Amino acid sequence: MGTFVIRGGRVIDPSQGIDRVDDVWVKDQHIHSIGAGPGEKPAKIYDAQGKIVSPGLIDMHVHLREPGREEDETIATGARSAIAGGVTSVACMPNTEPAIDSQAAAEFVILQAKRAGYANVFPIGAISKGRDGKELAEIGGLVNGGAVAFTDDGSPVVSAEIMRRAMEYCKGFGKTVLSHPEDLDLTRGGVMNEGFESMRLGLRGMPAAAEEVMIFREIALAELTGARAHILHVSTRGGVDLIRQGKKRGVQISGEACPHHFTLTDKCLGTFDSNFKMAPPLRTQEDVEAILEGLRDNTLEVLATDHAPHSPEKKMREFDQAPNGIIGLETFLPICVQALIHTGILTWPQMIGKMTIEPAKVLGIDRGTLKPGAIADITLIDPEVKWVIDPTKFQSKSRNCPFAGWAVQGRAEMVFVAGEIKQEKSPLG
Amino acid sequence: MTAVAETTQTCSHLLGLEGLSARELNSILDQTEEFIPASLDAEKRRTDLKGKVVANLFFEPSTRTRISFGLAARRLGAETIDFSPSGSSLSKGESFIDTAKNLIALGVDAVVVRHSTPGTPHLLAKHINVPILNAGDGAHEHPTQGLLDVFTIRQVKGKVAGLTVALVGDIAHSRVARSNIHALITLGAKVIVCGPPTLVPKEVKQLGVEIDCDLDRVLPRCDVVNVLRIQFERQRSGLFPSIQEYFRLFGMTQERVKRSRPDMLLLAPGPINRGIELTPEVADGPNSAILKQVTNGLAVRMAVLYRLLLRKG
Numbered sequence: 214m215g216t217f218v219i220r221g222g223r224v225i226d227p228s229q230g231i232d233r234v235d236d237v238w239v240k241d242q243h244i245h246s247i248g249a250g251p252g253e254k255p256a257k258i259y260d261a262q263g264k265i266v267s268p269g270l271i272d273m274h275v276h277l278r279e280p281g282r283e284e285d286e287t288i289a290t291g292a293r294s295a296i297a298g299g300v301t302s303v304a305c306m307p308n309t310e311p312a313i314d315s316q317a318a319a320e321f322v323i324l325q326a327k328r329a330g331y332a333n334v335f336p337i338g339a340i341s342k343g344r345d346g347k348e349l350a351e352i353g354g355l356v357n358g359g360a361v362a363f364t365d366d367g368s369p370v371v372s373a374e375i376m377r378r379a380m381e382y383c384k385g386f387g388k389t390v391l392s393h394p395e396d397l398d399l400t401r402g403g404v405m406n407e408g409f410e411s412m413r414l415g416l417r418g419m420p421a422a423a424e425e426v427m428i429f430r431e432i433a434l435a436e437l438t439g440a441r442a443h444i445l446h447v448s449t450r451g452g453v454d455l456i457r458q459g460k461k462r463g464v465q466i467s468g469e470a471c472p473h474h475f476t477l478t479d480k481c482l483g484t485f486d487s488n489f490k491m492a493p494p495l496r497t498q499e500d501v502e503a504i505l506e507g508l509r510d511n512t513l514e515v516l517a518t519d520h521a522p523h524s525p526e527k528k529m530r531e532f533d534q535a536p537n538g539i540i541g542l543e544t545f546l547p548i549c550v551q552a553l554i555h556t557g558i559l560t561w562p563q564m565i566g567k568m569t570i571e572p573a574k575v576l577g578i579d580r581g582t583l584k585p586g587a588i589a590d591i592t593l594i595d596p597e598v599k600w601v602i603d604p605t606k607f608q609s610k611s612r613n614c615p616f617a618g619w620a621v622q623g624r625a626e627m628v629f630v631a632g633e634i635k636q637e638k639s640p641l642g
Numbered sequence: 643m644t645a646v647a648e649t650t651q652t653c654s655h656l657l658g659l660e661g662l663s664a665r666e667l668n669s670i671l672d673q674t675e676e677f678i679p680a681s682l683d684a685e686k687r688r689t690d691l692k693g694k695v696v697a698n699l700f701f702e703p704s705t706r707t708r709i710s711f712g713l714a715a716r717r718l719g720a721e722t723i724d725f726s727p728s729g730s731s732l733s734k735g736e737s738f739i740d741t742a743k744n745l746i747a748l749g750v751d752a753v754v755v756r757h758s759t760p761g762t763p764h765l766l767a768k769h770i771n772v773p774i775l776n777a778g779d780g781a782h783e784h785p786t787q788g789l790l791d792v793f794t795i796r797q798v799k800g801k802v803a804g805l806t807v808a809l810v811g812d813i814a815h816s817r818v819a820r821s822n823i824h825a826l827i828t829l830g831a832k833v834i835v836c837g838p839p840t841l842v843p844k845e846v847k848q849l850g851v852e853i854d855c856d857l858d859r860v861l862p863r864c865d866v867v868n869v870l871r872i873q874f875e876r877q878r879s880g881l882f883p884s885i886q887e888y889f890r891l892f893g894m895t896q897e898r899v900k901r902s903r904p905d906m907l908l909l910a911p912g913p914i915n916r917g918i919e920l921t922p923e924v925a926d927g928p929n930s931a932i933l934k935q936v937t938n939g940l941a942v943r944m945a946v947l948y949r950l951l952l953r954k955g
Contacts, residue, residue, distance in 0.1 A: 409845040413660070415760040415782030415817060485761025531738055531759040533780075 215256040216240045217632075222261025222593065226268055227566030228573075228582035237266055239589040242632035246585055259627065261593055267565050268581050269301025269590030269630065272542060273362075273572040274445060274469065274517035277303075277334070279325065280318075281310025286522035286610045288322060289329035291542070294520075294609035296635045298542040299625020301590040302333040302580050303520075304572075306366045307344065314339035314350040319358030331635055333590070335361045335578060337391065340379045346370045349379060356386050361576045364391035364445070367492065367537075371397065373430055380440035389441040389467075389575055394427035394452065395419075395492065404533060406479040406494040414482060416532065419494055425451040432459040432466055441465040443575050446519050448474045448493035450503035457512040467575050468513040472548040473539060473615060475504040481615070487528045487535035488615045491521065508567070509558050515575060516567040518545050522611030540614055543607050543641060546594065547621035555622070561596070589632040596623045600642050608640060654953055655767050655774040656946050658783035659824040667825055671793050674938070674945040680717055681941035691720035694751040694951055699725045699742065700777070701757040706912055706936060707777050707786070711754045714943035720951075723750065738762070739769050746770055752951055755779075758876075773950035781815045781876060786946060787911050788821025790939040792829065794931050795866055797938065798907050803830030807866040810857060811892055811919055812841045815873035818911045822868060823849050836860045837870075837892060840881040857892050861902045868909040869894050869919045885918055894920035899929055907931055 219237040224247055226232075231247065238245040238255070245251050277291040286294075288305075295303050305322060307313035313322060319336040326334030338360030339350045346365060355363070363383050369392065370376045380390050400419040405411050407418025428444055432455060435442040447453055447468050456468040473491065478498050481489040489495055507513040521538025528535050549568075553559040559567075573581030580590055602619045604612040628636040659667070680686045696715040700708050708724070715722045725745070742753065754775045755763050760782035767774045778784040796802050807826055813819045813835050823846070826833050833851040835842055847853055854860050861867065872888070882888050894908065908920075908929040916922050925932060 409848050412814075412843040412845040413820070413849070415780050415815075415820060417781075485764045526737065529737065529739060529765075531757065531765065532761045533759040 217257040218255040219259045219261045222264045222266035224266045225562050225565050226583040227562050228570040232562050239632050244583050244587045265594040267592045268569040268583050269592050270299050270568045271302045271572040271581050272300045272518050273304040275303045275520040277305040284524050288325040290610045292329045292331035294542045295332035296628050297608040298545050299592040301630050304335045304337050307339040308366045312339045312344045316354035316358035319355050319360045323359045337362050340365045344368045362389045366393050369393050377434050380438040384440040389443050391443045392431045393445050394424050396423040396426050399423035405482050406496045410479040421449040424449050428452045428455045436464045443467045446471045448496050450500045453503045453507035469515040469517050470504050470513045471519045476552045485532050492537040514571040523613050528613045540609050544616045547623050550623035591629040592625050593627040595626050598624050606641050657763050657776050659785045659788045659821045664828050674941045677941040677944040687717045689719040691718040694720040696720050696752045697723040697745050697750040699755045710939045711943050783821045784817040787818050788825045790942040792825045794935050794938050805865040806832045808834045808860050808864045809868050811837045811870035812872045814841045815876040816870045838882050866907045894924045
């Protein structure tokens with residue numbers, strides 16, 4: 214592979230506080246330097262003028278469906294979809310069939326990702342065996358198998374005692390517990406946010422309180438155990454406030470926001486389109502504003518997609534029966550650019566930080582940086598290109614996207630994983 | 643002729659009463675008057691819809707509405723197809739949309755649909771190019787019931803504007819409540835909703851109605867009382883302590899009728915749970931228009947079928 218240089222781009226690496234026009238040198242699959250080269254002739258020169266050169270983006274919240282639901286997505290199609298979105302590393306949720314609750318299951322994910330050869334895939338292990346919240350999974354074995362964090366995801370651990378022990382046990386391995394905060398009693402049968410819109414539409418609601426009581430519990434347990442906890446897809450104003458307060462007290466808690474939760478509201482449900490159905494649900498404008506403020510003041514340090522593929526025939530069912538979730542990998546960047554950069558809420562370095570070094574810190578992985586010696590995962594972003602989101606061009610197997618037809622700006626073009634070029638130009642335009 | 647409701651690219655539907663203007667509502671009510679004679683007398687059947695086929699797709703049990711729509715279509719000269727999910731290909735796993743598309747391929751001119759999921763008629767309207775009539779979608783809307791309630795009020799009271807109408811009982815799970823609220827507010831009535839707080843979503847206030855949980859305080863103010871059925875099939879458990887307590891607090895009894903205005907008009911969309919929402923004497927008493935509602939329902943459904951099927955372009 215040898216040596217190559219990405220020349221003349223705007224290099225943004227929040228892990229080093231870098232934002233300047235410069236050259237990035239890659240040697241033997243690793244970052245050699247930013248600026249002066251290794252004193253040898255590059256085998257290849259990539260022109261990055263007018264582009265942003267970023268550490269490869271990380272999406273720490275995706276569902277790849279394999280094993281068990283390959284009709285919706287596979288590890289290969291999901292990892293290809295990631296590359297199309299400029300994402301070089303994904304962490305995948307354990308809600309597969311069977312669940313990723315054993316060393317063998319984690320190793321299977323890594324093996325399939327290697328075979329596919331697109332983005333890096335880091336498995337997230339289940340907290341409990343079969344994700345049923347009763348008995349801890351073999352967390353040590355999962356760590357050996359490559360699991361980088363732990364969660365029961367959409368089947369949140371009901372017992373506070375089990376959650377407490379999970380946090381204590383994971384702390385021993387230096388791993389973070391990820392919480393999908395939802396009180397399942399309060400949301401039972403719910404298909405959208407509870408409020409005026411659910412009343413109007415006659416659809417059963419999921420109150421914001423169902424999220425907030427669980428966030429409060431996780432913060433209390435993280436405080437009790439001294440463990441690190443990460444709150445997935447925060448969707449409520451109250452949830453943002455709780456995390457902000459927890460951080461002030463010094464609790465080791467981090468927060469995550471997904472693009473749909475800060476760009477769409479429950480008013481979108483008025484057409485009964487199941488591409489607006491997910492958990493946690495789209496909330497109100499007030500919640501959207503609180504999430505944007507949480508991103509701005511860094512209460513929410515991570516941006517992630519909750520990429521949740523479902524085949525069209527499943528999403529086309531009656532609203533109650535359509536599954537929760539939307540895909541997000543290939544719209545991640547442009548939607549964030551539109552909602553965060555163009556509005557002045559975040560700068561490019563701030564936004565890229567939330568898509569690179571911040572999730573890398575939560576997961577404890579050595580990615581999301583252009584420091585010399587780091588593995589050369591690099592994304593070149595064209596911040597100017599204008600395009601229209603067309604799900605038929607997606608690399609994902611599924612099409613459940615609520616942003617179809619949106620006119621957006623900015624896109625990942627060239628993508629490198631470990632110094633190898635995975636995409637020369639975007640397939641989405 | 644104006645569209646009855648939402649218009650998609652090629653045809654009009656009746657999906658709900660929300661968003662219909664007073665002019666549109668009054669136009670439907672006026673037209674309903676024209677169909678009263680034919681609705682009351684089979685000898686006066688009409689032939690306006692001769693050669694048309696109306697499909698009744700009922701994915702949820704129904705007596706009144708299904709029979710009423712079927713009869714309305716036939717009395718206008720249309721043929722009808724009755725469809726229910728048991729014994730159909732749905733039980734073989736065929737999707738709802740595919741089932742409907744197949745019916746259309748057989749040459750159906752309009753689809754009347756009832757389903758337990760809100761928005762199902764809207765989903766059909768997205769995939770099918772014939773008029774869709776919502777015969778009740780979960781807790782969302784039941785537009786022909788709303789129309790026949792308002793029609794009955796207008797018929798008995800001579801007007802709707804300025805009247806005070808109470809909707810009593812399970813507001814949260816009631817599509818009848820929502821359709822009534824939209825039509826009544828648009829036509830200038832005052833609406834009070836009354837029921838246990840667990841069955842009255844606080845957000846309903848934003849539709850312009852008053853919430854009062856004390857029926858005995860509400861009754862003397864009302865020109866019309868519409869008693870809604872407890873939707874046991876849609877509820878989760880534990881929303882009120884017992885049927886006995888519900889009846890004590892919200893049941894329409896003779897004593898409560900006595901405390902109401904003498905000319906209070908009592909409506910109930912049916913099916914009624916006698917002894918829970920109201921006593922038999924009240925249901926069959928002089929204030930009750932329950933059976934009149936049923937006959938008016940036929941004329942209302944004839945009117946909307948006529949409007950949707952004979953609207954050109």
